[in-house]
Amino acid sequence: xxxxxxxxxxxxxxHQTVASMLGRRVKDPRLSFVTITDxxxxxxxxxxxxxxxxxxxxxxxxxxxxxFESAKxxxxxxxxxxxxxxxxxxxEFLLDGLPESAAALEDALAAAKAxxxxxAQAAVGASYAGEEDPYRRDDEDAELDDAQDEDDSEEENAx
Numbered sequence: 001x002x003x004x005x006x007x008x009x010x011x012x013x014x015h016q017t018v019a020s021m022l023g024r025r026v027k028d029p030r031l032s033f034v035t036i037t038d039x040x041x042x043x044x045x046x047x048x049x050x051x052x053x054x055x056x057x058x059x060x061x062x063x064x065x066x067x068f069e070s071a072k073x074x075x076x077x078x079x080x081x082x083x084x085x086x087x088x089x090x091x092e093f094l095l096d097g098l099p100e101s102a103a104a105l106e107d108a109l110a111a112a113k114a115x116x117x118x119x120a121q122a123a124v125g126a127s128y129a130g131e132e133d134p135y136r137r138d139d140e141d142a143e144l145d146d147a148q149d150e151d152d153s154e155e156e157n158a159x
Contacts, residue, residue, distance in 0.1 A: 030067035068093035
């Protein structure tokens with residue numbers, strides 16, 4: 001089991017190597033709009049998951065997946081040379097779900113903003129059901145105490 005610092009270094013090196021290979025060595029047009037977003041390596045450094053995004057539609061994503069599968073051998077050999085460790089990790093290429101998650105969050109935020117605008121529009125011109133400020137203040141308590149003291153003194157004088 002490798003320590004976390006070494007694991008991070010291996011992840012970063014694989015990320016750099018795969019990303020540079022897409023620009024230089026792998027000449028597959030299906031990988032032209034691919035971005036490597038993240039790499040995760042197991043603790044024993046035997047398996048690496050490479051996450052990627054594709055600019056385009058579902059057909060482009062499927063084509064990129066097929067292109068990675070066909071280029072997996074050459075990419076793995078280049079990663080092995082770059083890492084210089086005894087065992088080269090196996091590579092697994094996974095489509096990153098982050099853009100879809102971000103789009104879903106953006107849609108939810110836009111819907112919440114629209115509902116807030118509707119509520120604000122409904123509140124324009126509305127009036128309070130009771131008093132505008134239903135809470136007592138210290139100065140009001142003093143006035144109430146003075147009025148109550150006057151009432152008590154009038155009752156005493158009346159008796």
